[in-house]
Amino acid sequence: MRIFSALFTLLVFTLSAQDINKLADQHIQENGVQILQDFKTLLSMPNVAFDLPNINKNAAYIIKELNKRNVETKLLRMVGTPPIVYGYYPVKGAKRTLAFYVHYDGQPVDKSKWTNDPWEPVYYSEAMFNDGKPMDFPSKYDDINENHRIYARSAGDDKAPIITILTALDMIQQNKLKVTSNLVFFFEGQEEAGSDQLHQYLNDNRELVDEIDLWLFCDGPVHQSRKPQLVFGVRGVTGMEITTYGPNRPLHSGHYGNWAPVPGQLLSSLLASMKDDDGNVIIEGFYDDIEPLSEIEKEALANIPPIDEELKKELGINDPEGTESYNERLLRPSLTIKGLSSGNTGKLARNVVPATATASIGMRLVKGCDPEKQQDMVEAHIQKQGFHIVREDPDQETRMKHSKIAKVTRSSGYPAARTSMDLPIIQEVITRSKDVAGDDLILMPTLGGSLPLYLFTDVLNKPAIILPIANHDNNQHAADENLRIGNLWYGIKLMGALMTME
CATH class of the missing domain: 3.30.70.360 (Alpha-Beta Plaits)
Known part of the structure; x- marks a missing residue:
């Protein structure tokens, strides 16, 4: 039986994704400085899965921020493991339930490999490899450029979606927009450590996840062509x-x-x-x-732009493996x-x-x-x-x-997963996402990286897709991890559009 019963009815206006884009742009202009400060605060918390005291600080911070936005929350705990931050935002008359999955833990760090302390976010004028220079965090929106970057552990993988979700909720509530789906927020704290307890968490809390119609995994980078993408599977x-x-x-x-x-x-x-x-x-x-x-x-594969020659130049590779394309x-x-x-x-x-x-x-x-x-x-x-x-x-x-x-x-491991693109609910997400990303949106059958997506597609038997927002050159898992500011803004628009899609 569902533990939450409250229904929020104050959101009354339904808008197109184009209108959502405009409202999101306005919200970002008015609140961009604070959004970046909030991101900085979240990134300042060490978040390696085995460091339970700091992991719990991250979970407590996220719970507090969700509660500020009228999301009812529950901390799902198992002894000796990072907790799951679970949130529920029920909507009267909603025809579906969407779940947003994010992991708030990050990869371990070797500080000697980093230019700056990985837990002290630094704001840069450009990417380091483009001779970007450290700057003060902006004090007014006019000082923010989309090519600016924030350098810190988990900037690109995977705390950025948390900020985009929170900001999208702010924008929706302040403009009294209509949320059209029940929203579930499922934030995991040990994905980078292998998600060893995730299966048990899902089994122990089936009443919280059984009604979910679609899982939206907020993780990973946009395409190497720098175009936005939706991903329907992982290795x-x-x-x-x-x-x-x-x-x-x-x-x-x-x-x-x-x-x-x-x-x-x-x-x-x-x-x-x-x-x-x-x-x-x-x-x-x-x-x-x-x-x-x-x-x-x-x-969909045939429509993906070729990137091999650009990648070879970017990565200094003369002769990649294989004879097929990337x-x-x-x-x-x-x-x-x-x-x-x-x-x-x-x-x-x-x-x-x-x-x-x-x-x-x-x-x-x-x-x-x-x-x-x-x-x-x-x-x-x-x-x-x-x-x-x-x-x-x-x-x-x-x-x-x-x-x-x-x-x-x-080593332990898990199988690949892939969701069919022709499911009606998937087509709705594709259409809504194209309204935000335009015709440049790439539909990628399978991402190169791995996530425990099979637990959702093959164990829970629910469709699941990935909403990547990070820049492709974010140094994921490596030293000097970063996020391009324009990608953060894109994520806010995408989350807002999906929360309000008809």
């Missing part, structure tokens, strides 16, 4: 670590080189056997389970070497044959791929290369039995 994710073994202790390379097996060479040969010269995965069966696109998805490559599962270690390099290099070598492997999955099955395929390939697989470091007996040993440590 799944899994991975593993592989360790190969040489001698049971490091050996002097002069005395034992050319005789003792070198684990780094064993590992590099193994990894090289997993891909061909074009970067395609040649592990048997790796691409077999890909679910094909529908006709409407194929049409957008097409997102529709195939990937296998990436995320990290390698064996011995030392540079000034710390020593004349030794190291005892071990380790590689961290990441796999991004597309619709149809099962995480465990993909891991099974990789392990089968490792065995075909002559390796004996173990789960723990091998003992002396195991070492003497096998010439090549690989310890495989599997």
